[in-house]
Amino acid sequence: MGRHFLQIPGPTDVPDRVLRAIARPTIDHRGPAFARLAGEVLERLQAVFRTRHPVIVYPSSGTGAWEAALVNTLSPGDRVLAFETGHFSALWCAMAARLGLVVDLVPGDWRHGADPGAIAERLTAAHAAVMVVHNETSTGVRSRIPEIRAAVDRTGHSPLLLVDTISSLGSMDYRHDEWGVDVSVGCSQKGLMLPPGIGLNAVSPKALAHRGRLPRSYWDWEPVIAANRDGFFPYTPPTNLLYGLRESLVMLLEEEGLSEVFRRHDRHAEATRRAVRAWGLEVVCADEREHSSSLTAVLTPDGHDADAVRRLVLERYDMSLGTGLGRLAGRAFRIGHLGHFNDLTLAGTLSGVEMGLRAAGVPIEEVGVRAALARLEESA
Amino acid sequence: MGRHFLQIPGPTDVPDRVLRAIARPTIDHRGPAFARLAGEVLERLQAVFRTRHPVIVYPSSGTGAWEAALVNTLSPGDRVLAFETGHFSALWCAMAARLGLVVDLVPGDWRHGADPGAIAERLTAAHAAVMVVHNETSTGVRSRIPEIRAAVDRTGHSPLLLVDTISSLGSMDYRHDEWGVDVSVGCSQKGLMLPPGIGLNAVSPKALAHRGRLPRSYWDWEPVIAANRDGFFPYTPPTNLLYGLRESLVMLLEEEGLSEVFRRHDRHAEATRRAVRAWGLEVVCADEREHSSSLTAVLTPDGHDADAVRRLVLERYDMSLGTGLGRLAGRAFRIGHLGHFNDLTLAGTLSGVEMGLRAAGVPIEEVGVRAALARLEESA
Amino acid sequence: MGRHFLQIPGPTDVPDRVLRAIARPTIDHRGPAFARLAGEVLERLQAVFRTRHPVIVYPSSGTGAWEAALVNTLSPGDRVLAFETGHFSALWCAMAARLGLVVDLVPGDWRHGADPGAIAERLTAAHAAVMVVHNETSTGVRSRIPEIRAAVDRTGHSPLLLVDTISSLGSMDYRHDEWGVDVSVGCSQKGLMLPPGIGLNAVSPKALAHRGRLPRSYWDWEPVIAANRDGFFPYTPPTNLLYGLRESLVMLLEEEGLSEVFRRHDRHAEATRRAVRAWGLEVVCADEREHSSSLTAVLTPDGHDADAVRRLVLERYDMSLGTGLGRLAGRAFRIGHLGHFNDLTLAGTLSGVEMGLRAAGVPIEEVGVRAALARLEESA
Amino acid sequence: MGRHFLQIPGPTDVPDRVLRAIARPTIDHRGPAFARLAGEVLERLQAVFRTRHPVIVYPSSGTGAWEAALVNTLSPGDRVLAFETGHFSALWCAMAARLGLVVDLVPGDWRHGADPGAIAERLTAAHAAVMVVHNETSTGVRSRIPEIRAAVDRTGHSPLLLVDTISSLGSMDYRHDEWGVDVSVGCSQKGLMLPPGIGLNAVSPKALAHRGRLPRSYWDWEPVIAANRDGFFPYTPPTNLLYGLRESLVMLLEEEGLSEVFRRHDRHAEATRRAVRAWGLEVVCADEREHSSSLTAVLTPDGHDADAVRRLVLERYDMSLGTGLGRLAGRAFRIGHLGHFNDLTLAGTLSGVEMGLRAAGVPIEEVGVRAALARLEESA
Structure with missing residues (x-):
């Protein structure tokens, strides 16, 4: 439901x-x-x-x-x-x-x-x-x-x-x-x-x-x-x-206008990275100049299967996340934050990831969603 | 968008x-x-x-x-x-x-x-x-x-x-x-x-x-x-x-089945009350036996107009909350958490309320959404 | 289909x-x-x-x-x-x-x-x-x-x-x-x-x-x-x-504009009456000044059950016609030609009535649909 | 409308x-x-x-x-x-x-x-x-x-x-x-x-x-x-x-079942050909063994532009017919009678063609639609 x-x-x-x-x-x-x-x-x-x-x-x-x-x-x-x-x-x-x-x-x-x-x-x-x-x-x-x-x-x-x-x-x-x-x-x-x-x-x-x-x-x-x-x-x-x-x-x-569309995506991507960092996890992208604004790929710590997180998130929270592809299979999952998307949908999305990570036993700090909300509030 | x-x-x-x-x-x-x-x-x-x-x-x-x-x-x-x-x-x-x-x-x-x-x-x-x-x-x-x-x-x-x-x-x-x-x-x-x-x-x-x-x-x-x-x-x-x-x-x-429907509503209502209390606010219902499971009415502290919160939430976060009616006008807002609703929608909803409260200058503790997620996780 | x-x-x-x-x-x-x-x-x-x-x-x-x-x-x-x-x-x-x-x-x-x-x-x-x-x-x-x-x-x-x-x-x-x-x-x-x-x-x-x-x-x-x-x-x-x-x-x-809407309904009602008369049947309305433009009620000859016609039309031609109500029960059926309706829909409708009448054994002249088309052509 | x-x-x-x-x-x-x-x-x-x-x-x-x-x-x-x-x-x-x-x-x-x-x-x-x-x-x-x-x-x-x-x-x-x-x-x-x-x-x-x-x-x-x-x-x-x-x-x-689907198309194609012949016109297909059941291409008499018929039918009766293609351009139009289609839609379609032909000055016998209905009635 x-x-x-x-x-x-x-x-x-x-x-x-x-x-x-x-x-x-x-x-x-x-x-x-x-x-x-x-x-x-x-x-x-x-x-x-x-x-x-x-x-x-x-x-x-x-x-x-x-x-x-x-x-x-x-x-x-x-x-x-x-x-x-x-x-x-x-x-x-x-x-x-x-x-x-x-x-x-x-x-x-x-x-x-x-x-x-x-x-x-x-x-x-x-x-x-x-x-x-x-x-x-x-x-x-x-x-x-x-x-x-x-x-x-x-x-x-x-x-x-x-x-x-x-x-x-x-x-x-x-x-x-x-x-x-x-x-x-x-x-x-x-x-x-x-x-x-x-x-x-x-x-x-x-x-x-x-x-x-x-x-x-x-x-x-x-x-x-x-x-x-x-x-x-x-x-x-x-x-x-x-x-x-x-x-x-x-x-x-x-x-909306294209420039506002881009600003919205940039903002949601930044908030997502704030959450990832607050959880103590790492994003795949290694160069600050090169972050995507439409999706964020997140590495799971060694020994933690990214696909297990995705399965739990789908079963418990009815959310589809992107799988790790190719050499990232099992090592990363991807969060799409593009298109028809807004602040509260991002909050729901990151909440689902946060609960899914914990359910899967991935060690995280708890402040992820809160960190993202703080970023959203800076530029509401 | x-x-x-x-x-x-x-x-x-x-x-x-x-x-x-x-x-x-x-x-x-x-x-x-x-x-x-x-x-x-x-x-x-x-x-x-x-x-x-x-x-x-x-x-x-x-x-x-x-x-x-x-x-x-x-x-x-x-x-x-x-x-x-x-x-x-x-x-x-x-x-x-x-x-x-x-x-x-x-x-x-x-x-x-x-x-x-x-x-x-x-x-x-x-x-x-x-x-x-x-x-x-x-x-x-x-x-x-x-x-x-x-x-x-x-x-x-x-x-x-x-x-x-x-x-x-x-x-x-x-x-x-x-x-x-x-x-x-x-x-x-x-x-x-x-x-x-x-x-x-x-x-x-x-x-x-x-x-x-x-x-x-x-x-x-x-x-x-x-x-x-x-x-x-x-x-x-x-x-x-x-x-x-x-x-x-x-x-x-x-x-879904009616008993599961009721369980879902009870759970979301409890999580919502956890958030309200974590913010340091008060729910209108004063008897533990009588909490509604379909909505939660929240009192704003004296001097804080509940409708101002609602307006900010609508403008900034594109969410409609219920107004205070009759003798609660201006003193309470209502959060509907009934019907076609799930954990991540609740997380988005409470995130919007939390950001709106802060934007309106209502003094709150920050842990509201986090407290709600914790409640959801207990019974995922 | x-x-x-x-x-x-x-x-x-x-x-x-x-x-x-x-x-x-x-x-x-x-x-x-x-x-x-x-x-x-x-x-x-x-x-x-x-x-x-x-x-x-x-x-x-x-x-x-x-x-x-x-x-x-x-x-x-x-x-x-x-x-x-x-x-x-x-x-x-x-x-x-x-x-x-x-x-x-x-x-x-x-x-x-x-x-x-x-x-x-x-x-x-x-x-x-x-x-x-x-x-x-x-x-x-x-x-x-x-x-x-x-x-x-x-x-x-x-x-x-x-x-x-x-x-x-x-x-x-x-x-x-x-x-x-x-x-x-x-x-x-x-x-x-x-x-x-x-x-x-x-x-x-x-x-x-x-x-x-x-x-x-x-x-x-x-x-x-x-x-x-x-x-x-x-x-x-x-x-x-x-x-x-x-x-x-x-x-x-x-x-469309209201005056054109009315003209369209008048025209379809006239074409329908032309068909009814060409079949040799009688419309219920007995005063030329008082014909409805949104529907036409048609009397079936004595001994011919209007509801039997309707049932055949529904079964064979997938069209719902109005039943005779009250004292017209069994003696008349009603053709709605109002609302979202145009010439070709009228032609299909009257064709279905014509085939249904014949299938039900109601004696009719065959020229009904043709008479209606002639009326439509006069003012296309 | x-x-x-x-x-x-x-x-x-x-x-x-x-x-x-x-x-x-x-x-x-x-x-x-x-x-x-x-x-x-x-x-x-x-x-x-x-x-x-x-x-x-x-x-x-x-x-x-x-x-x-x-x-x-x-x-x-x-x-x-x-x-x-x-x-x-x-x-x-x-x-x-x-x-x-x-x-x-x-x-x-x-x-x-x-x-x-x-x-x-x-x-x-x-x-x-x-x-x-x-x-x-x-x-x-x-x-x-x-x-x-x-x-x-x-x-x-x-x-x-x-x-x-x-x-x-x-x-x-x-x-x-x-x-x-x-x-x-x-x-x-x-x-x-x-x-x-x-x-x-x-x-x-x-x-x-x-x-x-x-x-x-x-x-x-x-x-x-x-x-x-x-x-x-x-x-x-x-x-x-x-x-x-x-x-x-x-x-x-x-x-519906495929065999009934085919029977329906065959029947509508036959009824269409009956109408064409009753109008005194010719279908493109010259071999009785080879008629399509999904569409009928109709030749217009010399001196009558098939596309003029199509334009009139579109303007007056809001129906799209297929144009003559390649060497049939201007000499034929095509009637689609396939897919989500039934007897009354066919009656409406052929009525529109009949009225359009006459409006375009193509000399036709008037009995086309009636001939098609007769065919439909044979096998209702």
């Missing part, structure tokens, strides 16, 4: 008004009402990515949008430079390899973001693209894209810059045009507060000009951009999710 | 599945599908009231069900014995007077329930009925109905016993038949987790036999009971709310 | 957007967001009744609003003049009698509206009120209120004029102020396209000044009008139905 | 209960509740395709499922035999060519299905696959898959048989296993009565064994099948659409 707390770092809790929007009857995707809907969504998506250039909407998961970024721009055998920042960066690299690309991987310890310093050492004229995950959903570490952009520029090479914004878009400051990103990859079920089912590519003019030779049809940007001019799609678009997307974009852009 | 915390003592948060049930298309209220729906609802309503006798469903507010209890059983000029337990008992008495009844009022201090001891002193053969509010929504004080029943019986008189269960039904132990209640008055928007719009009367055979002469038509039990035998109503029934009621009754009776 | 056709004359098909509005979370009925909602609804209700005076919203069925009209204005033993126009006029009279009023009934044949000519003969200074049903839902006959008003005025007496607009409000031209009506009685589930659960009274200054002595509390206008001034209610209002009412009033008043 | 008639051949009208299912809160796609949901959907999808082998669910449009069928089974430069049956077969061939396959196209006149006789003439050992559209959505022509299967078998060659069932799945008889199909391609927004957003592949053991070398990652069947064993997905699945899919599969398989 009572609401489930869905505190994984995505899918996030969908606002009930977005769910009701999605429940509107499907309409003719070749008719005038659809064209208006598409226009309203596409224009607002540009505002979320902070771009004046096209944003492509796919009926797909976020991984589909990863694939789209690669197959539109690269050719078989192309070499790309990538960073091992966590589980999702590894999956994207594996996808690139499967599609016939050669991946040069800058290794990492999963506690730091992509190292701008490695660019100078590793990037060569042979690299067609640099792939970076802006906010690593498996670790809660944010990579510093503007510094990476600057480092690339300093090399004098001109690879495409492909950035995964899956768990930062609409939650953390992100600027496609200003930061010189060529393809930004996003999806619906994180900061955009929608169910899964939409993948996104924001595309720079340079990326559009630089079409690769990997085979593509479904993911091909060109027919989408052409059809979008009139508000239509070359495939049957996910109409009902677009109803929801219009609603959530209005909430983010026009009602 | 994020969900509003609706922590008034009713209307309570309606579960999303109940809202979806209510959104089903309206059907013909004279057709076979409706008759099945009505049958399923009426049978389960008996289980909630713990009665084998008829339960009447009105399209009305709870006050309508108050009126129905009076006009079906009493005659102009009838004398009734009532107890001043708080704002709502006073309103019910005022209604009785407006309808032409003579109310003998046992005065009270709004911090205790109806006094069983007063029955022996005050009840006479001239009293046609005794009116008691089981759970005074304005004070969070529960009257001890079985003791009142016993006290009535000891007098040898046989007035009807009319009990308001508006904010206890489906949240706190209540037994229409076993406790010898003649008319129990309930409604939809509290423990039954529905929007407002349904009033309820559970009716004993004695009440049915004892028809008063107050004029009545809409509220008349007889045509309803007659039509209900086939699953129909003499007026157009509130079909969509009945869809929701079926859903919420399944949740309470078949999924 | 496919949608049920709910073609009873109320409850009517609720638009899906109204259902979604009703499914919004319930809010605090004492908070600022509620006050805004109430203000928006109350203002638009005045526009629907065409009145500048108060409209009272009850959590009730339409019969509750009948009772409210009587108990607010009349005193025990008061004499009222009423017209036997059909089943519902009879029920309202029976209610008046139960409440202690003396009803003088002008008899009728259920095929004509209230006879303005009878006023001169029957109305005396002793009559405190005249009760008329504007659109008799059991017969599809509309009474001519302006002519009744004029006839009353010609007598020189000044009874209150109480009018039931239950199945005409929001579907057929109705003017509370201009026609000099004192209390207009309406409800939610007909032309207002909502589920059942709201009863309405529009109240003239004369009615407000003329308070009767029948006992009343729930139905008392005065505390409602007082509380409504700030956007609140003296009882817990049916918040979720009010969400829906706001939506449907926007659809009627601002999107 | 009134419901829009969405009579394009997909997206089809989504039942309101499916829309409500989709509006349930999104859950953790790695948790136990999700695994149960996935299991229930995947098992029922096998029943719809009539296969014991895996069915793959993609967050994608139907065109995504086309691409998946190709990239999983074929290698760059592979030769495939395909049939020009209409606009969608042409699009699928164009996709194959873009992906680097060589398409041998059997030409067609868009009024017949794929010719089984052409197989003997054209199929060679060099063909890796045969591509057929079961029900050409642009023409309303059904190809005879069992005869094509038999013709392939008679050649002694063993190409994969890839079949598009996009507008027939769940509406017309289709048997993946029995007919020896290797990959069946389907999607959500037609007979499955869902919004767009899910693409489907049913996959034979032969197809699974025969993995091609086209690059693939998102579309790769293997990780999906592996993860599905435990009820999970290698990408974030479209949870909310899966809620809806579970609901619609229950409606099709368990409530």
Whole structure:
């Protein structure tokens, strides 16, 4: 009884008004009402990515949008430079390899973001693209894209810059045009507060000009951009999710405003870290400049299984937390604090974690929730 | 952004599945599908009231069900014995007077329930009925109905016993038949987790036999009971709310089970009182035997306006608390912890109150939320 | 499979957007967001009744609003003049009698509206009120209120004029102020396209000044009008139905516009009568000036059970039609063509009736649907 | 006002209960509740395709499922035999060519299905696959898959048989296993009565064994099948659409039953053709054995623009019809009569077409709707 707390770092809790929007009857995707809907969504998506250039909407998961970024721009055998920042960066690299690309991987310890310093050492004229995950959903570490952009520029090479914004878009400051990103990859079920089912590519003019030779049809940007001019799609678009997307974009852009959205996420992330530290635990992210504002990954002490904590929290307190992925399996859990979220939901979330940790026998100080509330009060 | 915390003592948060049930298309209220729906609802309503006798469903507010209890059983000029337990008992008495009844009022201090001891002193053969509010929504004080029943019986008189269960039904132990209640008055928007719009009367055979002469038509039990035998109503029934009621009754009776529902409410009420005491504040209810399990009314210290606290909590933390009513105006606020509610929602609620109290300058100890969590952990 | 056709004359098909509005979370009925909602609804209700005076919203069925009209204005033993126009006029009279009023009934044949000519003969200074049903839902006959008003005025007496607009409000031209009506009685589930659960009274200054002595509390206008001034209610209002009412009033008043709404209903009613006549059947209404625009009652030939037709239509074509009530039981069925309804829904409806009539062995000409389409085409 | 008639051949009208299912809160796609949901959907999808082998669910449009069928089974430069049956077969061939396959196209006149006789003439050992559209959505022509299967078998060659069932799945008889199909391609927004957003592949053991070398990652069947064993997905699945899919599969398989679903569609298609012929117009499909049961494409006489008819029908009667595509542009319109559809909806639909044709000045006989009703009555 009572609401489930869905505190994984995505899918996030969908606002009930977005769910009701999605429940509107499907309409003719070749008719005038659809064209208006598409226009309203596409224009607002540009505002979320902070771009004046096209944003492509796919009926797909976020991984589909990863694939789209690669197959539109690269050719078989192309070499790309990538960073091992966590589980999702590894999956994207594996996808690139499967599609016939050669991946040069800058290794990492999963506690730091992509190292701008490695660019100078590793990037060569042979690299067609640099792939970076802006906010690593498996670790809660944010990579510093503007510094990476600057480092690339300093090399004098001109690879495409492909950035995964899956768990930062609409939650953390992100600027496609200003930061010189060529393809930004996003999806619906994180900061955009929608169910899964939409993948996104924001595309720079340079990326559009630089079409690769990997085979593509479904993911091909060109027919989408052409059809979008009139508000239509070359495939049957996910109409009902677009109803929801219009609603959530209005909430983010026009009602709360993006800067306030970011401020809210920053504040909740800080309060969460206060709680973690007050418990005497450690967050995964090891660099103060690189904390994610949409999720916090927490290390459990040696000998304490993070998944046991998660199971207890789910059974006793009806809250879903994110599991540790890859090399963090069993060693960390993740708290999602993004999307449709506020102070009291954070208080409930951290209370559940605190009770779950104690129930699982993890030795903690008791002042975690109190420390978080104190942080919230500083800036109420 | 994020969900509003609706922590008034009713209307309570309606579960999303109940809202979806209510959104089903309206059907013909004279057709076979409706008759099945009505049958399923009426049978389960008996289980909630713990009665084998008829339960009447009105399209009305709870006050309508108050009126129905009076006009079906009493005659102009009838004398009734009532107890001043708080704002709502006073309103019910005022209604009785407006309808032409003579109310003998046992005065009270709004911090205790109806006094069983007063029955022996005050009840006479001239009293046609005794009116008691089981759970005074304005004070969070529960009257001890079985003791009142016993006290009535000891007098040898046989007035009807009319009990308001508006904010206890489906949240706190209540037994229409076993406790010898003649008319129990309930409604939809509290423990039954529905929007407002349904009033309820559970009716004993004695009440049915004892028809008063107050004029009545809409509220008349007889045509309803007659039509209900086939699953129909003499007026157009509130079909969509009945869809929701079926859903919420399944949740309470078949999924969670009433005894677990009561245990949950008792536990959250205790945790709330722990927080209040840890803050160094006082609850309105002054008798340990009489604490409500569905809401807690909290006194603010002299010089601290309870409504100022409520306003701050609404503005800063997007939570609605109940206002002080009548003689408690400005001196108390009320925390609803009933219905679709769980541990983490309680933690969020108490966190909001704690932050709001401090923001309003009410001197409190800081350990309130922590004390509540400790109580939750004892019985997780 | 496919949608049920709910073609009873109320409850009517609720638009899906109204259902979604009703499914919004319930809010605090004492908070600022509620006050805004109430203000928006109350203002638009005045526009629907065409009145500048108060409209009272009850959590009730339409019969509750009948009772409210009587108990607010009349005193025990008061004499009222009423017209036997059909089943519902009879029920309202029976209610008046139960409440202690003396009803003088002008008899009728259920095929004509209230006879303005009878006023001169029957109305005396002793009559405190005249009760008329504007659109008799059991017969599809509309009474001519302006002519009744004029006839009353010609007598020189000044009874209150109480009018039931239950199945005409929001579907057929109705003017509370201009026609000099004192209390207009309406409800939610007909032309207002909502589920059942709201009863309405529009109240003239004369009615407000003329308070009767029948006992009343729930139905008392005065505390409602007082509380409504700030956007609140003296009882817990049916918040979720009010969400829906706001939506449907926007659809009627601002999107389609009342005059277009009436034109649409007139046109569908005419097309329906064309079909009935083309089948060689007879409508109940016997006066061309008095056809209802919201429903059509159809007589079946002698020896043909109207309910057998209805059952076949329900079983084979998944459409609910209205049954014959009272003295029309078995002799007539009723087609609702009001509310959320359009040309193609009418075509489906009449097709279902045509197939059902033939399936039931009722001898008909085949051109019914075709005749209706021809009528629709004349004014597409 | 009134419901829009969405009579394009997909997206089809989504039942309101499916829309409500989709509006349930999104859950953790790695948790136990999700695994149960996935299991229930995947098992029922096998029943719809009539296969014991895996069915793959993609967050994608139907065109995504086309691409998946190709990239999983074929290698760059592979030769495939395909049939020009209409606009969608042409699009699928164009996709194959873009992906680097060589398409041998059997030409067609868009009024017949794929010719089984052409197989003997054209199929060679060099063909890796045969591509057929079961029900050409642009023409309303059904190809005879069992005869094509038999013709392939008679050649002694063993190409994969890839079949598009996009507008027939769940509406017309289709048997993946029995007919020896290797990959069946389907999607959500037609007979499955869902919004767009899910693409489907049913996959034979032969197809699974025969993995091609086209690059693939998102579309790769293997990780999906592996993860599905435990009820999970290698990408974030479209949870909310899966809620809806579970609901619609229950409606099709368990409530109505597939054979009754097919009978219903056959009957509505026949009634539609009766109307078309009674109007004196011609359907596109020229072979009595090949009529689609899910849509009917109607030719307008020379000099009458089919799109002008569609525009009038949309403006005057609020119904969307399908446009003529490719070489049928302006010469034909398409009536969708699939999915959540019944007799009275068909009557409304054909009435709208009849009125629209006349409004557009297309010379027609008047008896169209009447002829359709007569057909419905024969088998009510």
